[in-house]
Amino acid sequence: MSIINLWYYMNGYIIISIRGSRSERLINLAINQGIILRDIRRFDNIAYMKVDIEGFKKLRPLARRTRCRVKIEKKAGIPFFIYRLTVRRGFVAGAVLFIFLLYLLSSFVWFVEIVGTEDIEPRQVSEISRELGLKPGAFKNTLNLEKISNEIVLRISDISWAGIEITGTRAKVEIVEKVKGEGPGEKGYSHIIASKEGLITDIMVISGMAEAAAGDTVTAGQVLISGILRPDPPEFEAEEEMAPDEGSVRKDYVRARGTVKARVWYEGLGVSTLQVKKYEPTGNYYTSSYIKIGDKEIFTEGDGQNPFDYARLNQSKRTLRWRNFKLPVEVVHLQYNELSLLQKELTPEEALEKAALQAEEEARRQLSSPVEILEEYKEILDTEDEQLIEVRYVIETIEEIGKEKPMVLDN
Amino acid sequence: MNFKKNFRSSLADAFELPKEILLDLPRVTLVGNVQMYVQNHKGVVEYSDNVIRVSISGGELIIKGEDLTIKNIYSEEIFINGLINHLEYAV
Numbered sequence: 001m002s003i004i005n006l007w008y009y010m011n012g013y014i015i016i017s018i019r020g021s022r023s024e025r026l027i028n029l030a031i032n033q034g035i036i037l038r039d040i041r042r043f044d045n046i047a048y049m050k051v052d053i054e055g056f057k058k059l060r061p062l063a064r065r066t067r068c069r070v071k072i073e074k075k076a077g078i079p080f081f082i083y084r085l086t087v088r089r090g091f092v093a094g095a096v097l098f099i100f101l102l103y104l105l106s107s108f109v110w111f112v113e114i115v116g117t118e119d120i121e122p123r124q125v126s127e128i129s130r131e132l133g134l135k136p137g138a139f140k141n142t143l144n145l146e147k148i149s150n151e152i153v154l155r156i157s158d159i160s161w162a163g164i165e166i167t168g169t170r171a172k173v174e175i176v177e178k179v180k181g182e183g184p185g186e187k188g189y190s191h192i193i194a195s196k197e198g199l200i201t202d203i204m205v206i207s208g209m210a211e212a213a214a215g216d217t218v219t220a221g222q223v224l225i226s227g228i229l230r231p232d233p234p235e236f237e238a239e240e241e242m243a244p245d246e247g248s249v250r251k252d253y254v255r256a257r258g259t260v261k262a263r264v265w266y267e268g269l270g271v272s273t274l275q276v277k278k279y280e281p282t283g284n285y286y287t288s289s290y291i292k293i294g295d296k297e298i299f300t301e302g303d304g305q306n307p308f309d310y311a312r313l314n315q316s317k318r319t320l321r322w323r324n325f326k327l328p329v330e331v332v333h334l335q336y337n338e339l340s341l342l343q344k345e346l347t348p349e350e351a352l353e354k355a356a357l358q359a360e361e362e363a364r365r366q367l368s369s370p371v372e373i374l375e376e377y378k379e380i381l382d383t384e385d386e387q388l389i390e391v392r393y394v395i396e397t398i399e400e401i402g403k404e405k406p407m408v409l410d411n
Numbered sequence: 412m413n414f415k416k417n418f419r420s421s422l423a424d425a426f427e428l429p430k431e432i433l434l435d436l437p438r439v440t441l442v443g444n445v446q447m448y449v450q451n452h453k454g455v456v457e458y459s460d461n462v463i464r465v466s467i468s469g470g471e472l473i474i475k476g477e478d479l480t481i482k483n484i485y486s487e488e489i490f491i492n493g494l495i496n497h498l499e500y501a502v
Contacts, residue, residue: 028454031486040481042459049481 008038012077014056018047020068029062030055053079109138110169117175120158125175128155134164134171149173188406189253192225194218195403198262208256218262218401227256227407253407260402263374268363268393270355275387276344279310284338286311292330302334310339351389352380359393371397437467441498447474447491455484463491473499 018026023042030037035055041048051059063070085092112134114122129135132148145164152162152173161176192208200216208225212218229252288302297304306313314335320327346354356378374396381390416434423433431438431451440448449465449472456464456471463479465472475497482490 024455024457027458027484031454031484034486037484038482040458040484041479047458 008050008052009077011052012075012079013038013050013052014072015048015050015074015076016056016059017071017073018049018063018068019045019071020066021045022066023047023068026059026062026066026068029066030059033058033062035059048073106169107140108136108169109134109140109143109166109171110136112136112171112173114173114175116177118177120156120175120177124156125152125159125162125173128152129173134173140166188255189227190255190404190406191223191227192256192258192260192402193405194220194222194224194260194262194401196220196264196401198264198399198401200224200260200262201398202259202261204259206257207254208258210258212260224260224402225256225258227254228252229254256404258402259400261398262401264371264397264399264401266363266366266395266397268359268361268366270357270359270362270391270393272346272351272355272358272389272391273387274346274348274351274389276346278342278344279312279339280342281312282338282340284308286336286338287334288336289331289333292332294328297332304334306336308336308338310341311336312339313337348389352391355389355391356393359391363393363395367395367397368399371399373397435468437465437472439472441495444476444495445492447495447498449489449491451487452489455481455489465489470500470502473497473501475499 020026027037027040027047035058036052037055038050039048059070112126112129114125114129117125129148129152132151134143134148143164143166145166149162149164152175153159158178159175160178163174165172165174197219198217200212200214200218203210203212203214203224205225208227209229210224211226212222212224218224286302286307288299288304290297290299290301290304292298314337316333317330318333319330359378376393376395378391378393381392383390419433420430422428423430430436435451437452438450440450442448449467451467452472453466453468456466458464458479458481460479461475461477463474463481465474474491474495476493476495479491479493479495482492484490
């Protein structure tokens, strides 16, 4: 649409048809009167043209004079459109109401989303923001986002920064949690406990009290270096005598530090029988498909039954969905691939090798990567069954087993 | 009359004046065969889809073609759109 057409549209125009053989004369008369006619075309004996509103008024007496019949075919343009709107008031009111409602509803917050929380429950943040006024249904303009985000940071001590961003009707609360510092000087007492079972070979205490000594066998979770400093027993007695009214002795708490090295064993068990069953695909397959509507199954191909003795079933489903709405109709395609059973006899040596390999793999899987391996050995276990061979594989390592565990204090 | 016209023509030649003004001639502009623009016409004589006859001083301009439309018409100017096949100057 060019600019000039837009101009015509704004001023309004009428498409008229003129019947009569002397329409040339009417056109010439109209031009002399200063009436602007556009897009004049003639089919058979009817001429069609466009004329503006003022021109149409002037055209009427001329048409009478030339004995032409002028008929309005179409009225187009903004003046006619406005006139039609004044007639259809209900429609206009509805349109205005719609725009108003759209604006009104989009000026509320409808969704509150909390992102960035790791240890803090998102619900805790959403409850606080709800108290501060940021909740579904809150008016966007009345929210003081800066104040709310500052308040969230103040209320929850583990948050170091909070930012609120409103996009459309969605408020996104971005939380940055405090990284818990564990450097010296940080408040927080802890023990060092064993992370796994082992035999302690070496223990070195930097702070705290050793609870285990080299040569001790410890279980996972046992305290190795305590963060509670108790006075030595002789002093303890003396102190008790000196201050019997105090009830309990004074304890000092520290963050226990030190290294604990231990021998750790990793075991893997491998089992093998002399007869091995093996399935191999033969290449034959049988396909079947059906449409599932609710609980009903309508087969379009085959009957869905497995015709083979041994088969592996491949099932693929296709569901119809539109956005999050899932139609209860699915197309299921089944394919049974036939398998043949191969019985294989193993020699005792082969079976042993297989069991040993399996055991070793299992043992190695348990290793945490950078450890010092001291010794590896395997042993064949006695089983009553001759067909069954069991192998145990042991890896012995020396590694650091100490793990820091924060202490929970009552006061 | 003839003498008057000759005089004007030679006057226009002598002073390099546009002839359409002095001689009351139409000025016809063609854009390919799709658009035509006639200035200084004297009215439409006949028009239809295939033929438009425009009256000019001392004759008629006959335009033949297909889908001919008078795009705009004013007292001095006329715009014609459509496929123009044939243009004839009838005196």
